Amino acid sequence: MTLPPLDVRLRHPLPDLSPEPFTLTSLGGLRAAGVACGIKASGRPDLALLVAERALPVAGLFTQNAFAAAPVRVCQEHLTATQGRLRALVVNSGNANACTGAQGLSDAREACALVARAVGCDPAEVLVCSTGVIGQALPMDRVRRGIAQALEALSADTEAGRSFLHAIMTTDAFPKEASRVLASGALAAGVCKGAGMIDPSMATMLAFVGMDLTVDAGALRAALPTIAARSFNAVHVDTHASTNDTFLAFSTGRRAGAEGWQDAVGAVAERLAWQLARDGEGATKVTTITVRGARDDEAARSLARRVARSALVRTALYGNDPNWGRFVSQVGNGPELGDPSRVRCTLQGIVVFDRGEPAAFDRAAASSAMAREDVSLVIDLGDGAGEGRVLTSDLGYRYIEVNAEYTT
């Protein structure tokens, strides 16, 4: 494949994120490592390992894709077998081990077994994730070597936690982590990877969030769907579309009590979701699309998703173009709308469309207001009390560059 040389300076500013004070190893009782074992041709870190002192309560949410990858199936088996116990987590990047048939399942199980043997636990207490190109067998000689290296490198310090994070990245432009300290002193911390949340087949998201409170696996399982609905599943369209999407939440139990754990884990998940949208392969900002006044919440979410999915909306966001016609026409193109003459659109607090007609506003000022890292688009249908919210990335030149040149 020959693409034209791309010698323009593409706009891809990194987000303005303060460094997080805490990462997974800050939760205590956890050792981590991230090493390079040659799965990625680039030589970048590609094998990550997390090992707990003892088995921790854990719950997971996974892709609903019919072609769910081998590691997803193995995780589901293990979680069912143990009813939610996590002693270790092994992740490789650079290869998704998806659409790899029986060999893929066998390879994922072998990775768990290797870690289990070294750690001295049941293989079902080891969870496994993969992310990268799909349809190619895992290079198991490298994976075995990587696991051995990572076992050697395990450490409880923050730097090791960061190495873990770097080794799970693929096309991510920046590492994604978040933490939250409650008034009680309890800590929640998480990391994730993902950059292609746009459309998003094959947009693998892996997210691992832990906290030091004492919550059992059943409670984690029960709360996870709600937490995901407000965070990872609110990132443009639906993270369930990839073959490998995985969200794990666990509890170290080093601190008595569970009060506030859902808020803390929820806040971390929402902050990670924002970072996913921010890194949407070439994104320059995150736009929060809020639909209000819908007949119910489901109608609001459905409309928000349709607006977020539009390539025309997303290129307008990239171009700082207050082209409300593109937003409004998506509103009109579906069953959620009641009376068109009640619709109001507000962009960065500026009313651009009101009562079904264009509002007078200063286009230049609106364009300047859009040149931010956080943009808000509110669509009020004036029809009921339903509300929904999604995050979307804008669509710029770099998205094409990243995605037209991925495997060949």
Add this chain to the structure above:
Amino acid sequence: MTLPPLDVRLRHPLPDLSPEPFTLTSLGGLRAAGVACGIKASGRPDLALLVAERALPVAGLFTQNAFAAAPVRVCQEHLTATQGRLRALVVNSGNANACTGAQGLSDAREACALVARAVGCDPAEVLVCSTGVIGQALPMDRVRRGIAQALEALSADTEAGRSFLHAIMTTDAFPKEASRVLASGALAAGVCKGAGMIDPSMATMLAFVGMDLTVDAGALRAALPTIAARSFNAVHVDTHASTNDTFLAFSTGRRAGAEGWQDAVGAVAERLAWQLARDGEGATKVTTITVRGARDDEAARSLARRVARSALVRTALYGNDPNWGRFVSQVGNGPELGDPSRVRCTLQGIVVFDRGEPAAFDRAAASSAMAREDVSLVIDLGDGAGEGRVLTSDLGYRYIEVNAEYTT
């Protein structure tokens, strides 16, 4: 708004289209004109007029968007009032006259009235279309002047027909026309405009197809949905999403009989639809996505649309990247799939995925095979007899350029 200077050579080859021997004026009994009256800041032609010797049977299909533009509403009123008679058609480009409230309706009616007075017919026998930026009032002084100029310029020759076509274009990279001569000597000819069929809010499509056979308005009306389903509505997702989409078909009745008219008009519509996909704002090719072996036709169409909508699929097509993982993961991400282990994907005749697993194939050869203007992707679910087909454009750098810089 400041975008980085784009000094790369963007790939945007024009399609290899043979010039059409016939256009609308070739149908006989029609005079046409296309003039520049200043609606477009560029000074390009922006007002088109078609006038028939006598009222012709006509039928139309229109956007289903709740914010349907004023000219769409006026066309619908006029077609209802006349039961399908067309004496003249006036089209402006550069301004969509959409979301323009009562003023917009009044402006669209005035344009019809001006033409009707000059031609000597009922205003309801005049149809009107607009395409361009939405939410801005039509500059009626210019429209009035343009109509006067166009009335002066009316001519029955081919050049006038081409002027009409050029005056309906907006971001189109090339004019779109097609014709078909039946064995009987009967002629169908059509023109259309549209380039943003991608996602596609605000992707206005206007298509006008006529033939010289004798078909009444009722028969045209009855057949139009089927013709559109195989042509304009098979272009990626759904052309109904814009506020202005219009498809008009008419019959001049200069030739006795009607035999074969649906095939002729259908063939012209399909060829125009291919050109719409080919011009998908920066597209370098048209990909026909065919789903076979689905449980029914609707499931096949639904899956084909979802694959076509994926930005990851469309960037892979742009990059000539046989990254079947992106196609397959969209197959797995929905309710149409029966048994994943029966799925087969064929790209340009090369089997890339078979029985639910990757097939061995030569990636370089597959990539070369994708570097064509017409690409075929066939997904066989092995589950039933349902079949569906959509056309999609690929997604490249120029799409971003066109769409990030449209109004500001």
